[in-house]
Amino acid sequence: GESVGLHLPTLSVQEGDNSIINCAYSNSASDYFIWYKQESGKGPQFIIDIRSNMDKRQGQRVTVLLNKTVKHLSLQIAATQPGDSAVYFCAETSGTYKYIFGTGTRLKVLA
């Protein structure tokens, strides 16, 4: 099985409720941010991104909020489903090849 993420913070959410996953980023010069979802045994999957000239961006059932003042990013998942169970992590970049990836949060959806 997948050993990565054994000691990750875990968010447990009841099916149908909304989930909020947070990320503190490190570089004030970062201007592009991405949220990824990683299921067990799979590679990271792109969910949604946002650039620094925006505060909020919405996708299908997901919303990303960016607070540049406190260097904080959040991912909101509406009506959480069992298929949303995974590790979620953020990534930041200042427009170069270098992306800084967070360690992630494990989302568990309770039936």
Place this chain on the structure above:
Amino acid sequence: NAGVTQTPKFRVLKTGQSMTLLCAQDMNHEYMYWYRQDPGMGLRLIHYSVGEGTTAKGEVPDGYNVSRLKKQNFLLGLESAAPSQTSVYFCASSLDSGQPQHFGDGTRLSIL
């Protein structure tokens, strides 16, 4: 619509052995990356390439080499495997810098 394909998916090596991990992308992306993922740590960049025929060192390049002879392929080599290289290796590609990276499903490598 394959995206990024990595081979092999699993491999067990003995210390000192060599091997090559293969990555192929069909999205005509310029940038390609090799990362390793270890428990409790974010993805760490090993090497990257900004186009065919180019390679550059990332954050943790020691013990690895890479080649990008064709735009669609990025190879990661371990010349003399060490137990510290036991990890999950991910290849990714992006159209350009400041664009989403698309990942393969990884190669799980154990060095005994």
